[in-house]
Amino acid sequence: MTATVLRQHAEQQYAAELAALAAADDRPRPPRWRLSPWAVVTYLVGGTLADGTVISPKYIGSRRLMEIAVATLATDRALLLIGVPGTAKSWVSEHLAAAISGDSTLTVQGTAGTSEESLRYGWNYALLLSRGPTPEAIVPSPVMRAMEAGSLVRIEELTRIPSDVQDTLISPLSEKTLPVPELGIERQAAEGFNLIATANNRDRGVNELSSALKRRFNTVVLPTPATxxxxxxxxxxxxxxxxxxxxxxxxxxxxxxxxxxxxxxxxxxxxxxxxxxxxxxxxxxxxxxxxxxxxxxxxxxxxxxxxxxxxxxxxxxxxxxxxxxxxxxxxxxxxxxxxxxxxxxxxxxxxxxxxxxxxx
Missing domain, CATH: 1.20.920 (Histone Acetyltransferase; Chain A)
Incomplete structure (x- = not known):
């Protein structure tokens, strides 16, 4: 007997809404996006399509904030969502990935123990010992997998990650490459690749982003509800x-x-x-x-x-x-x-x- 999952991923839970938006969406789409920026924002803030399909709101708040966030992801800048705990940063991040890439599971959870391998790649040590460093022995991180697939990757609680590990992201965000020096090769990002990070206002100063990394992000502050x-x-x-x-x-x-x-x-x-x-x-x-x-x-x-x-x-x-x-x-x-x-x-x-x- 197959167990029922406690919580489906956004792209599964709202599959019908995403399909309806895709069918009605005739606007320009950035490379490898499942929906146009307009349709992504509609998915987030809700609305009624021409065929009468009701899109439920995932984010109740400023539509303009969501437009800024989505427009950022259509450029070469990464998106940083900042706010106090409980302002729906992770929720918005998940739904953005679901609507744009159809996959919200490429995620790194930031902690004080997050290592460089979590953001770059690791190794299959059985293969490494038997054959030495080969492309087949690489265990790709969610970041590397997103680069290869041309999709979004999410990093939760970026400022929880040690500063020297955070800077591992500079090359993927600036040159759109991830070097593998052990093999003398690099992995290049496919069209559509970008990154969404979240950070907690209360954690500022824990592991402050370097100025070099900050320049790679456009920051959107998610406020507590106004009314x-x-x-x-x-x-x-x-x-x-x-x-x-x-x-x-x-x-x-x-x-x-x-x-x-x-x-x-x-x-x-x-x-x-x-x-x-x-x-x-x-x-x-x-x-x-x-x-x-x-x-x-x-x-x-x-x-x-x-x-x-x-x-x-x-x-x-x-x-x-x-x-x-x-x-x-x-x-x-x-x-x-x-x-x-x-x-x-x-x-x-x-x-x-x-x-x-x-x-x-």
């Missing part, structure tokens, strides 16, 4: 999708509960209430839309498996507390002050106040 309504729409859509993927029983969180959690996170993140009347202290955590999605999904699971199936304040409180209090030294006092000065004063939030106060 409460925009953020609620993002969270509502993603919570529903996550619930379907996890096959959570019961009822998804009501719009009122979603708006509460998003409002609470926005106020603590921004340091001021939504009406602009009360300043509040911000805790150490980022309290991004991604964390709101996690809290609401957790509350849904609690209610489904241990409650009445309808997520309420008592189901959400534990997740909210865990998201807000990251630093045990300073965050508890900030949280209690917010509860007493803001949450308690809202008549329709009294149940949430009581649930959170009990846990706090």
């Amino acid at each position: 409460l309504a925009e953020e609620v729409a993002i969270v509502e859509q993603r919570v529903a999708a996550q619930g379907r993927a996890l096959r959570l029983p019961g009822t998804p969180p009501a719009a009122e509960q979603i708006a509460r959690v998003v409002t609470l996170f926005r106020e603590l993140r921004n340091g001021i209430t939504e009406d602009g009347k009360t300043k509040v202290k911000s805790p150490s955590g980022t309290l991004s839309p991604a964390e709101a999605i996690s809290v609401l999904s957790h509350g849904w699971s609690l209610a489904a498996h241990f409650g009445d199936g309808l997520p309420g304040a008592h189901d959400l409180a534990a997740g909210v507390l865990g998201a807000v209090i990251k630093d045990p030294a300073q965050d508890p006092a900030i949280w209690r002050e917010y509860l007493d000065t803001v949450v308690r004063e809202r008549e329709d939030w009294r149940d949430l106040y009581r649930a959170c106060r009990e846990l706090a």
